[in-house]
Amino acid sequence: MRLSKFSAVRLFAFVAMLTPGLWLILKFIQQDLGANPVEFLTHQTGKWTLIFLLTGLAISPLKNILGWKSPMKLRRMVGLYAFFYACLHLTIYWVFDQSLSFTYVWDDIRKRPYITIGFSAWLLLIPLAITSANYFRKRMGKNWIRLHKLAYLTALLGLIHYVWLIRADYAETFIYAAVLFLLLGYRLIGSPKLEFKIRRSQA
Structure with missing residues (x-):
């Protein structure tokens, strides 16, 4: 059967999008995770979470500015990979850093801001x-849109957490920060203007 x-x-x-995870599994099996394997795994999974969050947020602006409609069909997959x-990232921290202890995790949450x-x-x-899922989008209507605007706050918190986590080599995180603030700027300034123009053209 041929694929469309x-x-x-x-x-x-x-x-x-699965490849980074498979790459980490391979390096884990080969015991090729460097001097601090837990730190390496934690940083890498955190980085890919942030990358997929930013990618998901960039899809709508790219559609509006460049007319790229096809990536919109992949947006849910990108978001779910960010969650994955x-x-x-959390599991590695819980298993290897906190020895499967909920008490240790809770103490960290209370005492360590990052x-x-x-x-x-x-x-x-x-x-x-x-x-x-489409089911919730249809049932929730405009509330779905309001809820999913939380993705911007999530990305901002994720960026702060990641910068605080790595504590070195900020050149890469500067790129992530620049992308996020461009997307936030578009959401606050560019997107309302574009919607106003579309409404006027349809009037």
Whole structure:
């Protein structure tokens, strides 16, 4: 059975976004994670969470500015991959850093601000992931749009957490910050203007 063109694109995107996780599993099996394996895994899963969050947020502006409609069909997958890597990030921290202890995790959340921020970002991702299905979008209507604007806050919290986590080599995080603030600027300034122009053209 032959795949349609878009199904092939969707399959390629699925495999491409899974590749960082498979790469980490391979390095784990080969025991090639450097001098501090837990730190390496934590940083990498955190980085890919942030990358997919920013990618998901960039899809709508790219559609509005450049007319790229096809990526919109992949936006839910991108968002779910962000949640997947966030869960992987949290699991690695819980299993290897905190020895499966909920007590240790709770103490960290209360006492270490960057853990508090990171955990808050993960909590915000949960309702976004649950309501990503078309069923919820149809049932919730405009409330769905309001809820999913939390993705911007999640990305901001995730960026702060990641910068605080790595504590070195800020050149890469500067790129993530620049992308996020461009997207926030578009949301606050560019998007309302574009919507106003569209309404006027349709009047």
